[in-house]
Amino acid sequence: MLTTYTVENGVLSLRDGVQDTQALRRAVWIDLLQPTLEEERAVQDALNLEIPTREEMQEIESSSRLYREGDALVTTASFLFGADTGEFGSTPISFVLTGQNLVTVRYATPRAFSVFAARCQKGPTLLTSPDAAMLHLIEQIVDRLADILERIGADMDRASQATFRNARGSPAADKRDRDLKDALITLGQVGEVTSRASETLLGLSRILTFLTAEKSLAIRKENQGTIKTLVRDLRSLTEHANFLSNRATFLLDALLGMTNVEQTAIIKTFTVVSVALMPPTLIASIYGMNFQHMPELEWTLGYPLALLLMVATAVLPVWYFKRKGWL
Structure with a gap:
């Protein structure tokens, strides 16, 4: 699906489907979700650039994820999605930034994209320029990751309290087994989400480092301060994600230790x-x-x-x- 976001006279115009060349060139943000060959060809012909294929987006080497193609900067990173539903995963998303357009190519919909699209409809000032749109979108992704890390931190607190409360008390065997199973499932989910969130944070850090090196080409002067703010936010979230990962490892060791103590007593x-x-x-x-x-x-x-x-x-x-x- 091809969606264009065009701002004219302070008014946002949102259109879906293949459009003529002039309409695509006027769009500040072109969002390609599971694009067809026709949609990819239309964008490529209108903007005179190459859109990364799905196979190219899955490459993991830096030279395939961060590169300059003419006057366009092409960046790709893996993003966490589906954390709300429990069926989470990681999906590569590409950002193609030129002086007039931002093109995003994706095959899944992280919640941050839906939220950002809704915010743009309420406040078109987020799309004053392609680089501003990209940086504001990254801000939304970072905010979303912060919310996810806060939530899984709270889940881990509840699992920790239940675990040590059972260790101090003498609950029924069935209840103790259920609580232990729930705690192990929670810690497993925390570890999985944390690792995927860390992967997203790493990818965003690489993108911002690349944009900083190429800021004279693609980033307007008034938006360069936003990059520094995002770098600080990413650094703090990375540290917090590492803290959660270490804490999950500690709680898992504690659970296994208490299980070994109970088994030793039985033996x-x-x-x-x-x-x-x-x-x-x-x-x-x-x-x-x-x-x-x-x-x-x-x-x-x-x-x-x-x-x-x-x-x-x-x-x-x-x-x-x-x-x-x-x-």
Whole structure:
């Protein structure tokens, strides 16, 4: 789908579909979402530039993601999407910036793009120039990433509180198992979202570094201060994402540690029971042998004495373990 955003006399004009050459050239922002060959060809012919293909956008080397083509700057980065629905992933998005137009090429819709498009309809001043549109769009993406990191940080706080509350208390086994499973799922999602958010932050940092090096060509003087602000914001978000990742690792280690403690206690109980039952089993085995001459078989109190001996040999190991502090 091809969508153009054109500002004339302070009024935003939004149009969908293939348009004539002059209309495409007047557009400040051209958004290509899963473009067809016809749409790609129309933009390329109108602006006299090459639009990256989907295969080219998936290349990971810097020379394929950040380069200059004539008077146009082509930048590509992987962006997190779907964090609200839980079916999140990463998708490459390309920005083609010229002196008159900004072209974005994407095959998914991160929420930041939808929000930014709605903001542009309310405030066309965001699209005063192609470089301003690109920087404001990156600002929206950064704000969205900050919201996502705040949310997963809150989710991790709840998982942490539930985990350590169960460790201090004595909840029912079923509830403890459910809480443990929920905490592990939450930490898994936190780790996945954090890693994809860090990938997005890294890609944006590379784009801004590239734009800074080429700012004399593509970035107007009044917008160059925005780059510095974005760089500071990206640096702080990267540090926060690393903090969340380290915290998730710590909580995962804590969960596994508590699980090991519980398993050790269960195994210790089985071990004590096994050791305590060994002497009675030995006594019962002796008296279960079918020898003809066994004097105790003729005693009147032989049976109760054998039972008493088995109980005593079972209790003595338990008493000894408790005295040593092993239980």
